[in-house]
Amino acid sequence: MWERGAAGQKELRASIPVQAGPLRAVVGQAAGDRVKLDLSDRFAALAGEITGSSVQDDGTVITHIRIDGEPQGTLTVQENKALGFFLGQLYFDAHPVAFEFRPSGSGLMATRHALSDLLCSMLNQNLDGIEAAGLPPLDKVKAQAALKSEEEAKAKNKLIQEAKPGGTTAIGLSVLDASISEGNSGTKSLSVTVKLSKSDRTKTISATYATQDGTATAGSDYTAASGTVTFAPGTTTRTVSVPISGDITLEANESFLLLLSNPVNAVIADGSATCTISNDEATPSNVPLLNSLPGAVAVAYLDMDGQVVTGTQWLNGGTINAGAISTTYTQAQMTEIWRRSAEDYAPFQINVTTDEAAYLAAPSNRRIRCVITPDNEWYGAYGGVAYINSFTWTGDTPCWVFSDQLSNTARYIAEACSHEIGHTLGLLHDGRSSPAEGYYEGHGTGETGWAPIMGVGYYQLLVQWSRGEYLSANNKEDDLAMITTNNGFGYRGDQQPGTPAGAPALVASGTSVSGSGIIETGSDADTFAFTTTGGTVSLTALGDATSQNLDVLAEILDAAGNVLAASNPDTLTDATVSTSLAAGTYFIRVSGVGRGDPLATGYTDYGSLGQYSISGTVP
Numbered sequence: 001m002w003e004r005g006a007a008g009q010k011e012l013r014a015s016i017p018v019q020a021g022p023l024r025a026v027v028g029q030a031a032g033d034r035v036k037l038d039l040s041d042r043f044a045a046l047a048g049e050i051t052g053s054s055v056q057d058d059g060t061v062i063t064h065i066r067i068d069g070e071p072q073g074t075l076t077v078q079e080n081k082a083l084g085f086f087l088g089q090l091y092f093d094a095h096p097v098a099f100e101f102r103p104s105g106s107g108l109m110a111t112r113h114a115l116s117d118l119l120c121s122m123l124n125q126n127l128d129g130i131e132a133a134g135l136p137p138l139d140k141v142k143a144q145a146a147l148k149s150e151e152e153a154k155a156k157n158k159l160i161q162e163a164k165p166g167g168t169t170a171i172g173l174s175v176l177d178a179s180i181s182e183g184n185s186g187t188k189s190l191s192v193t194v195k196l197s198k199s200d201r202t203k204t205i206s207a208t209y210a211t212q213d214g215t216a217t218a219g220s221d222y223t224a225a226s227g228t229v230t231f232a233p234g235t236t237t238r239t240v241s242v243p244i245s246g247d248i249t250l251e252a253n254e255s256f257l258l259l260l261s262n263p264v265n266a267v268i269a270d271g272s273a274t275c276t277i278s279n280d281e282a283t284p285s286n287v288p289l290l291n292s293l294p295g296a297v298a299v300a301y302l303d304m305d306g307q308v309v310t311g312t313q314w315l316n317g318g319t320i321n322a323g324a325i326s327t328t329y330t331q332a333q334m335t336e337i338w339r340r341s342a343e344d345y346a347p348f349q350i351n352v353t354t355d356e357a358a359y360l361a362a363p364s365n366r367r368i369r370c371v372i373t374p375d376n377e378w379y380g381a382y383g384g385v386a387y388i389n390s391f392t393w394t395g396d397t398p399c400w401v402f403s404d405q406l407s408n409t410a411r412y413i414a415e416a417c418s419h420e421i422g423h424t425l426g427l428l429h430d431g432r433s434s435p436a437e438g439y440y441e442g443h444g445t446g447e448t449g450w451a452p453i454m455g456v457g458y459y460q461l462l463v464q465w466s467r468g469e470y471l472s473a474n475n476k477e478d479d480l481a482m483i484t485t486n487n488g489f490g491y492r493g494d495q496q497p498g499t500p501a502g503a504p505a506l507v508a509s510g511t512s513v514s515g516s517g518i519i520e521t522g523s524d525a526d527t528f529a530f531t532t533t534g535g536t537v538s539l540t541a542l543g544d545a546t547s548q549n550l551d552v553l554a555e556i557l558d559a560a561g562n563v564l565a566a567s568n569p570d571t572l573t574d575a576t577v578s579t580s581l582a583a584g585t586y587f588i589r590v591s592g593v594g595r596g597d598p599l600a601t602g603y604t605d606y607g608s609l610g611q612y613s614i615s616g617t618v619p
């Protein structure tokens with residue numbers, strides 16, 4: 001973007017104000033409509049065709065426009081007038097630069113971004129020494145399959161780009177996969193999109209189409225359809241309708257094909273679409289219903305039982321049939337995934353849940369759905385992917401975690417969930433500048449081996465939020481501050497005092513005592529009282545048993561707050577403090593600490609937060 005400077009020269013800017021009217025005017029327009037967007041004399045005019053528009057359950061309208069030019073682009077506009085939300089994002093084919101349009105005063109602010117600052121993927125990492133460390137390697141099978149698929153697509157694309165007189169290339173005809181829930185009775189219309197690789201302003205283009213049975217059968221599951229789809233000069237998108245029959249039979253999803261043939265003034269680029277009829281009868285779910293903070297306004301939903309996603313930013317509004325992990329994972333595995341991710345978000349006022357009802361009850365701009373699925377082929381060989389800041393978007397645009405890319409291992413899946421949800425909260429990747437890498441896999445070994453959540457947390461036991469306090473960090477953003485100030489929620493309220501004054505008593509049963517709590521912030525310390533008749537007191541403070549973020553310091557205090565004994569083992573994250581005490585009332589204080597040199601194999605106390613429990617004996 002540019003404007004004229006004082007001396008007449010062009011001045012490049014990352015952001016400029018533009019008119020809101022042209023972008024707002026395209027919201028909800030019908031597929032096939034041509035639009036021209038003249039936003040500013042300092043921003044090149046955009047022209048293109050509406051490829052689809054959908055209305056989400058909360059009233060958010062998402063409109064997709066294919067932008068002409070070289071390279072071509074895709075502009076997505078989202079608006080929810082009732083909630084005051086508006087967002088436009090423009091991406092270009094195979095190009096690292098993207099633009100974002102957000103409200104500013106009476107207009108919009110257009111900002112140029114690196115694509116990686118708007119859309120972040122967690123790459124499938126395969127690091128040396130993983131198996132030696134006792135961890136399963138991440139799968140390469142899907143990555144190889146995706147690469148093969150990409151190579152085949154390139155080869156097919158090359159074949160259809162046949163030279164025409166005058167040096168132009170043939171126009172390719174493609175039909176897109178589609179999906180619909182069947183309904184309980186009557187018929188519904190499934191719209192299948194047929195599109196051209198580019199428009200022809202002088203010729204009419206056509207092709208014949210016909211349905212073909214797969215696992216779905218014409219006459220019982222759908223009505224066979226055939227005919228001709230025609231593109232008038234200057235258009236690139238048309239739809240074909242197929243009637244779908246409803247029923248109340250509990251069955252698997254079924255599919256049929258819609259095939260293109262006999263093209264006129266074009267060639268067939270992709271002439272086969274899979275049309276999926278999704279079963280919508282209620283099926284018992286194997287997913288355990290778990291909530292980390294019931295009643296919290298903010299919600300992160302770990303969706304494990306499959307989801308049909310359509311009309312969102314993903315796949316340019318196309319339909320994604322995401323399979324479930326609940327049919328192949330045990331309840332113990334799903335509980336582990338939830339518990340590990342819930343521990344990462346334990347300091348905050350957010351409910352990490354596996355219950356869709358809790359998600360749907362939350363305001364649509366205070367929630368995120370994280371779809372955990374084996375089906376990554378539509379996106380590629382990544383562990384997960386998310387749109388930056390999408391937690392506060394309206395509608396239902398999820399982030400993704402691809403279980404098949406993560407060895408179907410609960411630990412890896414949970415780390416990817418926390419990482420991708422972190423992106424939706426506005427966080428970018430933690431990598432290093434030397435060596436140059438996008439994701440830092442951490443350092444150290446054993447219980448105190450450390451890694452940042454927004455780097456690669458698969459291979460270390462202590463995985464924490466970060467502000468780049470390690471050697472050669474390339475990202476110094478304050479994760480905790482960004483999470484708690486930009487997303488409509490903050491830290492949990494502190495439940496325990498940090499001093500003896502007002503400290504609650506540990507729960508006693510004979511000589512055994514217990515207690516629990518959460519260290520919410522770096523300055524937090526929790527204090528509990530206990531009374532002894534005299535003798536050796538032994539108390540252990542443990543972090544979360546499944547996935548610990550907290551390196552514990554345990555201290556025994558007298559009533560004046562003087563430290564009588566303390567424990568923080570160098571190579572352990574838990575602490576046991578033992579000392580002989582005279583009869584009286586004393587206190588145990590729990591807090592989070594760092595270890596060693598963070599520029600070597602240590603870490604600061606910044607991310608040492610999370611749940612703990614106390615147990616022990618008091619004579």
